[in-house]
Amino acid sequence: MAFFARPQSANAAIKIVAPTNIAEAHSRLASKKDNTQRQCRNILIYGSCKFEDKGCVYYHPPRASTPPPLPQSQPTTPSNPSLSQAVNAPVFVPKSSTLPTSPTPPYAQARTPTSAFTSPTLDATEYDDNDHYDASNYYNHTEEGDADLLTDSMQYMDIGTYDMQDAEGQMMMPPEYDPHNYYASYPAQPTFIRQPLHYHLYTHPPPNAAPTSHYVSPDLRADLTQRSETLLTLPAPGLNLPEEIQGYHTLVPLENTGGERRKFGNWYSTVYRAIGKDGKGYVLRRVENFRLLHQAAFAAVDQWSRMRHPNIVHLHEAFTTRAFGDSSLVAVYTYHPNSLTLYDAHIKPKAPSFQNGRLQSAPIRVPEDVLWSYIIQIASAMKKAHETGMALRMVDVTKIIVTGHNRIRISACGLADILTYNPATAPTPTQQTSFTAPLSTSAPLAAVGTPQAPGAPGASNAGLLSSMLQQEDLVMFGRLIFGLCCSNMAAVNNLPKSLETMSKHYSADIKNVALFCFSKVGVHKHVGQIFEMINPKLVHELDELQHGVEHLENELASELENARLFRLLCKFGFINERPEFARDPRWSETGDRYIIKLFRDYVFHQVDEHGKPVVNMTHVLTCLNKLDAGTDERIMLVSRDEQSVLVVSYKEIKTYVDAAFMDLARK
Ligand SMILES: Nc1ncnc2c1ncn2[C@@H]1O[C@H](COP(=O)(O)OP(=O)(O)OP(=O)(O)O)[C@@H](O)[C@H]1O
Numbered sequence: 046m047a048f049f050a051r052p053q054s055a056n057a058a059i060k061i062v063a064p065t066n067i068a069e070a071h072s073r074l075a076s077k078k079d080n081t082q083r084q085c086r087n088i089l090i091y092g093s094c095k096f097e098d099k100g101c102v103y104y105h106p107p108r109a110s111t112p113p114p115l116p117q118s119q120p121t122t123p124s125n126p127s128l129s130q131a132v133n134a135p136v137f138v139p140k141s142s143t144l145p146t147s148p149t150p151p152y153a154q155a156r157t158p159t160s161a162f163t164s165p166t167l168d169a170t171e172y173d174d175n176d177h178y179d180a181s182n183y184y185n186h187t188e189e190g191d192a193d194l195l196t197d198s199m200q201y202m203d204i205g206t207y208d209m210q211d212a213e214g215q216m217m218m219p220p221e222y223d224p225h226n227y228y229a230s231y232p233a234q235p236t237f238i239r240q241p242l243h244y245h246l247y248t249h250p251p252p253n254a255a256p257t258s259h260y261v262s263p264d265l266r267a268d269l270t271q272r273s274e275t276l277l278t279l280p281a282p283g284l285n286l287p288e289e290i291q292g293y294h295t296l297v298p299l300e301n302t303g304g305e306r307r308k309f310g311n312w313y314s315t316v317y318r319a320i321g322k323d324g325k326g327y328v329l330r331r332v333e334n335f336r337l338l339h340q341a342a343f344a345a346v347d348q349w350s351r352m353r354h355p356n357i358v359h360l361h362e363a364f365t366t367r368a369f370g371d372s373s374l375v376a377v378y379t380y381h382p383n384s385l386t387l388y389d390a391h392i393k394p395k396a397p398s399f400q401n402g403r404l405q406s407a408p409i410r411v412p413e414d415v416l417w418s419y420i421i422q423i424a425s426a427m428k429k430a431h432e433t434g435m436a437l438r439m440v441d442v443t444k445i446i447v448t449g450h451n452r453i454r455i456s457a458c459g460l461a462d463i464l465t466y467n468p469a470t471a472p473t474p475t476q477q478t479s480f481t482a483p484l485s486t487s488a489p490l491a492a493v494g495t496p497q498a499p500g501a502p503g504a505s506n507a508g509l510l511s512s513m514l515q516q517e518d519l520v521m522f523g524r525l526i527f528g529l530c531c532s533n534m535a536a537v538n539n540l541p542k543s544l545e546t547m548s549k550h551y552s553a554d555i556k557n558v559a560l561f562c563f564s565k566v567g568v569h570k571h572v573g574q575i576f577e578m579i580n581p582k583l584v585h586e587l588d589e590l591q592h593g594v595e596h597l598e599n600e601l602a603s604e605l606e607n608a609r610l611f612r613l614l615c616k617f618g619f620i621n622e623r624p625e626f627a628r629d630p631r632w633s634e635t636g637d638r639y640i641i642k643l644f645r646d647y648v649f650h651q652v653d654e655h656g657k658p659v660v661n662m663t664h665v666l667t668c669l670n671k672l673d674a675g676t677d678e679r680i681m682l683v684s685r686d687e688q689s690v691l692v693v694s695y696k697e698i699k700t701y702v703d704a705a706f707m708d709l710a711r712k
Pocket residue numbers: 299300307308309314315316328358378379380381382383384385386388443444446456
């Protein structure tokens with residue numbers, strides 16, 4: 046309760062009085078201008094004046110004597126910012142158009158270009174050391190300039206205004222959003238004093254990136270919200286799933302566990318979503334009734350867990366478990382909420398819908414640019430795997446998931462390596478990390494789950510197997526392109542018809558890539574050749590990606606200020622109108638909290654000249670951002686009975702808000 050006893054004078058708010066000393070300051074400046082006995086500034090700065098004997102009108106002390114000390118300038122701001130001195134300082138410049146504008150500061154009159162650099166008595170060579178722009182020299186070398194003048198001029202500066210500059214002296218934060226209003230309010234205040242950029246100030250976004258609202262678009266918001274929501278859904282009761290396996294809990298099946306099931310190679314498999322020890326979502330891909338014969342089979346897991354690629358679902362670990370009541374193999378992958386397999390997204394028959402005005406149930410064909418994007422992403426993932434001596438082995442519509450807008454990832458990588466591990470063909474660590482050259486022999490392909498023993502002379506079993514699996518990746522890739530083009534995964538079984546369909550709906554380039562991948566082994570074929578074939582499409586994809594990044598940046602910009610303003614509003618909510626202090630006038634009618642209360646009125650409860658509420662988000666945003674930044678700019682707060690007026694800076698209000706909040710938090 047100590048803060049209740051805080052004396053009101055503890056705050057630095059000042060009462061408004063008429064700025065009587067403006068006229069005095071002007072007359073003082075005028076008298077200084079007439080003083081021809083003032084010491085020449087060249088003597089002060091350089092120790093001599095080249096024009097001493099050539100008509101310089103200022104006073105030059107005898108050369109032998111020691112130069113007199115610099116004249117004491119008038120203090121720019123009161124050294125002790127006590128209330129009594131602050132009251133007389135005519136610093137406060139009301140920003141509101143309803144308030145009188147401040148007089149044009151004298152420094153602004155003094156720094157006309159001619160007076161600064163075109164004095165006939167100045168020799169440019171005399172300023173060699175000061176050629177670069179320097180604000181203080183600039184003023185010092187004005188015709189009438191001296192330290193006193195500069196000091197006097199500084200008194201008229203609204204420091205809050207100069208805080209709003211970046212390193213280049215550009216205005217960073219117009220007090221109002223409308224730049225025209227800003228310059229109309231400050232017609233004669235050029236900006237020369239450089240202050241470090243205060244990143245917490247509210248900055249008007251560049252016009253080309255100006256967000257249309259202060260929130261991300263509804264579509265993006267809905268998408269992101271749904272993704273988080275999905276992670277929180279609970280499993281249906283009665284599934285009889287283990288509560289926890291190796292630290293993963295809250296298992297939820299991501300596919301139908303009853304009815305007809307497809308096999309994964311020779312095994313049944315089920316995909317679950319689970320929460321890990323770190324609270325993040327994971328996918329557990331369980332292979333039922335798997336017997337691990339060789340611990341070394343998990344070597345592939347190490348390799349895949351080290352692999353990072355944007356189009357490959359990351360494999361974290363794999364283990365065997367009896368928690369499901371059998372001997373299961375579980376591979377743990379990153380969870381990408383609300384994903385669909387390519388099959389579900391493009392091939393699975395949909396409920397009838399209106400297409401071209403007719404009710405149709407045929408799947409909607411994948412647009413060509415989307416197909417190119419898929420081809421590039423899969424080829425990129427494949428290239429990464431092949432460069433590290435591995436094969437994807439999962440280029441299949443049911444094992445590629447769509448995790449975002451046209452964004453695909455290959456899931457289940459590494460699983461086939463464990464399931465089909467054969468110690469006779471297991472690669473050594475060196476072979477695992479070496480680049481696999483394109484296959485030069487016409488060896489038969491190894492199907493997933495049934496690797497064949499290679500026998501090419503000169504090549505190790507492991508190396509040749511790896512090459513064969515990589516060739517198989519390409520064949521699967523070709524099959525996938527045919528399937529997506531024809532919306533039928535058995536499209537390659539009737540190649541002539543499929544080619545006809547492709548020619549009808551897609552460009553010849555897609556057909557060429559599909560045929561290249563699907564063609565028989567025996568030629569020098571590797572995934573790098575695909576990139577050579579599709580160069581122009583790569584450029585297009587890059588452009589699209591950059592557009593996508595820009596779009597997201599703009600979305601981000603619209604929310605940029607919201608988090609800190611939300612925190613500030615929370616503090617206001619905690620401090621203002623506390624019911625337990627409702628009958629205690631000391632809570633909000635005196636001292637710092639009174640100022641917080643008046644500031645809240647200033648921000649939210651203003652009325653116009655007709656008494657109508659001013660509902661201006663720009664005003665609120667500007668005020669709150671300045672408060673959060675703690676600027677030196679001062680505002681005028683009027684009591685509700687309009688009997689007293691307080692002038693207080695944002696910096697001071699910020700201190701009071703923080704102190705009041707800390708008091709509450711400590712209670
Ligand atoms: N990493 C992942 N993140 C999120 N969802 C995933 C992930 N991997 C797979 N899924 C989802 O899990 C579900 C089942 O995946 P699965 O690979 O078993 O596909 P499937 O079509 O059921 O194939 P199969 O019939 O061979 O089991 C799919 O809906 C898929 O989108």
